[in-house]
Amino acid sequence: MSSKSLAANAETQVRSEPTAKKSFDDSTLIRMTKYTGIRLVTMAITVTIGVYLTILIANMGGYVDTIMRNEIRDNTTQSILANPSFRTLSTEAKQRLIQEKITSEENRLGLNQPFAVRSLGYLTNALTLNLGRAMQMTSDQGSKEVRLILLERLPATLLLTGTSELFLFFVSVFVALALSRKYGGWFDKFTIALSPTSAAPPWFYGIFLILIFAAVLRVLPFGGLVDVPPPDNKIDYALSVLKHLILPAASVIIASIFLSIYTWRTFFLIFSSEDYVEVAKAKGLSPRDVEQRYILRPTLPTIITSFALLAITLWTGFTLTETIFLWPGLGITIYRAIGLYDTPVIVGSTIIYAYLLAITVLLLDFIYALVDPRVKIGGGGSK
């Protein structure tokens, strides 16, 4: 997160170089329209390429067809041979049944069509946001619509990712800002000292939290979304969900909080030592004014970028953390889709992320111009 934001900031700095004098006929509207058009076209091309690459990779360039054919044969054969209803069938009847089932399953999965044709179909559907039907998966509610499979997991995903990531973001930024003011203090050093704790992933802390709070102290649940049996009352149900949220969210937060604070604190420190900040301090401005006018404002594009990119990553979930805590989120769903080679679900989640990313990047260009007077839309393009 932090590295992305710093990189984006660097990009912003480059693009916010003073531009050449504009020509008299270069009106703002034309310039913005032209810029927007070019950005949209390039993003459309990028998204198309990105999604098609995803399709190719998810299908190993078509080799997945071979894998699936063999898996279908193996699974079908074993299920027929193990089924007590078919035990007394003649060998010929079993073979005929197995072959019929294999053919039927191959047809159902579209393996009777060349992969190249299917891949273009996947691409077209994805770009038009026609997410279609899953090949293998169903939603918890029993639907095969990719849209429903993804949407169904969205609330739990956003609850976990939103709670933990937003908490992380705001706490990190505000604590980091405070630390940058008290550089060298004991809390600053304490944070720096603990920043290596982020070397361990959230699931690592998750296991410890489960052991401590569920197995030993027995005050919080091992996992899941809600108590068993689920409370009938909606308020109790919501409270139960929040209780189940504590450990997974805590594991995500613990795994990142110190490093995140450290990163932001370093970032703010760089700006805090700029000459114009020193001048402002020398002029006798209050620390609050210095912070708001001379530190926060020039760093705003970076903070916004970080926040925007964070907002769209909320969509992807935390695969391992969800697995450890049996949290019914999108991370597990997408991971399972990859394991099952369920291309429509993989592509569905990818295209949504791709569109969100493209739109966010485009919007950020405009937002930079709004919050930072040094930035001009399309300013660099007319050189």
Place this chain on the structure above:
Amino acid sequence: MLRNRFYVALGLLAAFSMILGACAAPAPAPTTQPAAQATSAPTQPTAAPAQPTSAPAQPTAASAQPTEAAKPTEAPAQSTRHGGWLDEIDYSVVDGQSAITQIQADAINLFSYGLASDKLADIKKADLCYTQSYGTYYSLLFNPYGNAKHEYADGRLNPFSNRKIREATNWAVDRNYINQEIYAGGALPKLFPLTTQLVDYTDLIAEARGLEAKYAYNLDKAKEIVDTEMTAMGAKKGADGKWEYNGKPVKITFLIRNDGDGTRLQLGNYFGTQLEAMGFAVEHKEGKSSDLSPLWIGSDPKEGQWDIYTGGWGSNGLNRDERTIFREMYLPNSPQGIPLFTDNVPDPEFQKVGDDLADGRFKTLQERHDLMVKALPLSVQDSLQVWLVDLQSYAPFNCDLEVSSDVGAGVETTFMSPYTMRFKDKEGGQVKVGTTATLFTDPWNPVNGANWVTSAYVQNATAGRGTMPDPYTGLAWPLRAEKADLVAQTGTPVQTNLDWVNLSFEDTIKVPDDAWVDWDPVNQKFLTAADAAKAKTQYDQVKAKADELVGAVALAKLDDAALVKLVTDLAAAYNTASGATVDVTKALTSDEGKQAVADKVKEIQELKTDDEKKAALAEFAMAQVGAQDTGYVFTLGQRDVSTAKSKAVIYYPADMFKTVKWHDGSALSPADFIMSMILTFDYGKPGSAIYDEDVAGNLEAFLSHFKGVQILSTDPLTIATYDDNVFSDAELNITTWWPNYGFGEAPWQSVAIGNEAVAAKELAWGTGQADRNKVEWMSFIGGPSLDILSKHLDQAIANKTIPYADVMGKYVTADEAVARYNALKKWYADHKHFWDGTGPYYLSTADLNAGVAVSKQNPDFVDLSDRWSKFGQAPLGEAALDGPAQLKVGEAAEYKATFTYQSSGDAYPTKDIRAVKFLLYDSTGATVYVGAGTPTSDEGVFTLAIPADVAAKLTAGAGRIEVAGVFIPVAIPAFTSQDYVVLP
């Protein structure tokens, strides 16, 4: 400054400790010391011991205690409670890795899915009770291809195309070592494809144990045979001691699965080491199923892309008849139908024995037994697959609980489990069951919904049945049924085990004219045996006409036009004779039809004799006309349903339709059974509004042996079923026609509204049907299906719909139908789902996103809770031996074998012991005598007599006696053994 350093050091320490923590290997599960003979670690093959192991393998601790049930308790007083013992069962998804900890923490009471063999030690350490059942079994599967010189197509040598080398690998595998080291003693060493220690194995126990002794681990013997055979095939050992063929190393490509439980990787590494010890260079190719299946399934064996694969096969319940396994697992005509099987060249005798068994070519059970005795050694000599272990699955639970489990496949497949699960010291209470994430993986509907055992486990608690499967023997007890008669054709090998089935024999079993034999999906009526006889006559006439028309065809001038004319003429003749309106023109003039005609003409022209050509022409013409016929002459006419090999009559109690109620309050009725019969056919019939091509094959397979069904009476309900498939246990031949549709129980009205939704192409019963129609796969418990089903329910109420009115109208009136629909509507309003049953529990709520299902006790259930109490835990036995430690050559001796219940230590009644056999082994582990025990009391005591003439054949030195008791109430035998010294 000092503080800075301190913080830096603190930070580094924290990071370092976490990295170390993450990298640390998990604490090893406590393992039993490997068998003394298995002194060579698999990574040190050169240090392998030369001496053979003493054999056969002693049953492991696990096998001696298949169900470590809780300690015996006082028999509870007679209960007056109806339905389930528990007030509530809460099922939720739990991570198997934490299951033991969760039970200890009282978060759950039972983990029903079961844990792998290597978790047994952890379960014991946690002092939990557990059930034990069979699971997956593993093998080494060889590529058998080889030309006359045992070479692949490119000239490389395939050692494993030589049966003797494959057989020799049995001596190179130390199954005891594998069991102890990889599975912590929680699995069963396996030499045969038969499930170790289950029904067929115990029937062959003397032969099986003898062979296990013969093939006990002996790497030197394996090396010796490999050396001889490799040399004979033209291979030589190079300077490095490795085999070479035509100057190149013989490299074995070993496909090793690294997914699943991960133990196949260890098995592969172990056997790879043994291969290297035998002089082979081994290339390990590790991968998951999807990586390796294109090679072992998808490639042509003659290309030699692989030599060995770590095979894994699934067990599915307690199978009492494994006679087809030899064909399935070895022979080229295996139904598996993949090249590696078709390329195997078995011993002709093995082929014949395997075929005789699979095709049922035996007239008595003794003949069957004799064939199995022959098949066992032949299978090891073939060894297309070398079997390694039968894995066991352990379902842990708190010891204050009583849980019954199918010894063949575990708690979740045990239909009886919800009927018997209870707290030992009380009635009622709430049990929390943890299971896997497959609980709601697929939608639940009774006709073609979720097929996961976890889903079925929850569903079983809500369901009733005609018969109750015995979890310990695989037989069937009457649940709702009262009794049954089975009439088998004389000479059919079948026996009765339980007294609720009367078995008799008749020379000919005629199917009555009014028996229902098939279904007409267009006119929605059953077809009778009389219809079938008429259809057969018509079919024979059409066939004769086809032969006549073919006779007029000039074979030498056969072309497309002539073939089209033949088909058209036959269709016209058929129409004239039967009044049908078959039109073949469209089919024959379509692009596909033209191509089919052209292909057939070409194919026929290539046939050698005129008779072959005529037969092919007639067959094609009949097929073309039959494909366009919407009637049943061409389908039913080809079946002979006039007689059957068995007639099973099931009798239900007279008050059943008054006492058995659906959870929605409706009384069970004959219409529920009729709907079950109709769906058996209609769903797989082209022309039906609900036709699903995915189940057409299932129906075709069913019709290949089904001969008819007849409702003999509806008060009390009595149904006769005629069939050509006859299981050797009479109890398993009783068809109940209970309204369980294969994927759940349901009242007819639920199926009716589902059918309406399918016919309207708004929902589908099955996943394939859903994909083809681009609709949702029907769920009775959630999702978009509920609104659609609800809509059709309202329509059915408004229209007073009687589904399949011509048939069902005789069993239900319009008012009764509306009452049924209203009951279901109220059920849906109360519970927000359509899952309805007659079982001891009902589905109260299903939170699909959270993965939680709640079942509550059904107080209206007809039976008392204690009806199945005696099945609360497996009646496993234990054996003890008492006798001399020294024998003298030529001097008779006696041992005493005593059998007791494992759980209580009480004597096992002699009447419940089917057989006691004992074996004497010499110092090399070879069997020297097999004898039978003689009962000496009613309390499980047997005398094992060694006659003087047998003792005369003993040689001085160490020896061992092993006794095996085979029980009637449970399929798992009890073993024990004792060492002795033979004095000269």
